Structure formats: structure tokens, C-alpha cells
Amino acid sequence: MLLALACTLAPLGAAGIPTQLQVKALVLKLGDERYSVRQQAVKELQEMGKPVENMLRKMEKHADREVRARVESVLKYFVDMRRELKWIDPKILDNGQCRSTIGGRAVKLTFRNMTKKPVRIFWIQSNGNRKMWRGLLQPGASDVCERSYMGHVWLVTDAAKKPLGVYRIDKNDWVIAVREREAKK
Secondary structure (H helix, E strand, C coil): CCHHHCCCCCCHHHCCCCCCCHHHHHHCCCCCCHHHHHHHHHHHHHCCHHHHHHHHHHHCCCCCCHHHHHHHHHHHHHHHHEEECECHHHHHHHHHCCCCCCCCCCEEEEEEECCCCCCCEEEEECCCCEEEEEEEEEECCEEEEEECCCCEEEEEEEEECCCCEEEEEECCCCCEEEEECCCCC
């Protein structure tokens, strides 16, 4: 029965608001072993926005422990989305003006790879040089930098070091969510 629920999605309810059946099906898909299925479920939940969050809040006390855990995970994701740092086009690096500033207060930062490929993370030093932070961050993985500073600039690249995005730290305890982005023509 749960598998059947996960495989079928009803059309949106009145006024384009998702139905509880849709939300339950997407929550079940978050536990799928296939990355592409989980990624699609996250995307659909994200697109549904606030109405989904309200429904999930009602599901927090669900009798099934596994469902509760998935619901908690999605709610945490929504909280993280509100703490996501603004993406800056990496073309800004071409003029050499994008550098970390010194003297800001210490902050905590979370990197989340939401692409299908590994990414590299670099700190752009105050002199403009890149310093790689740890190794590759695998698809779907997160890593926490316990000590960065306000004014620091971070660059995210693909495994071949092609720039994907630049992020300037201006708040504490924020998330850098690396996403697939369409190339502008």
C-alpha cells in the first residue's frame, strides 16, 4: 500500500494547493534509494512551498516512526532554505575584485551539494588566491565549516574546477546550497 501511495500523484487540489495524498507520496519518495527520485521529490516539495510546510507540520506526530523521520527531514530542509545564502554568478571572479575581507566576526556555515555530481569548495583569500577546503563534496552530501568569518567569499566548482557559484558570507549559521543552474544564453 505504501509503495502504491509513493508511485501515484493526484492532481493539485482546489486553487492549486497540494493534496495531503501528494505530500505523503513525496515524503515516501524521499526515502527512495535512487538519488534521482529523492532529488525530484525535494524539487516538487520545494515548488509547492508554504502549503506543503503547513501539511507537514500536521504530520509531525505520525504513528509511523519512519514517516515522522522523513517529515522532520523535509521540515529541516524548509528551514535551511530560508537560511540559504544568495548565489552570485561566478563571472564576478573574472575581474579579480571578488575577495574575502578580513576582520569579520566568526560564523558557522553549512555546504550542501544538491547537484548530481561532486563539487569542490574554495575559500577566496583576501589576496584573491583560492584555497581548497577539504576534498570533493559528493552529491546529496553536506559538510559544516564551524569557523568562517563575515566577509569571507567562497567559490564552488565542479570536479574539474569549473566555477558554479560564488557566495559572500554576510550572516551567521547560513547554508550554501549548490544547485544545478541553467546556463544563460
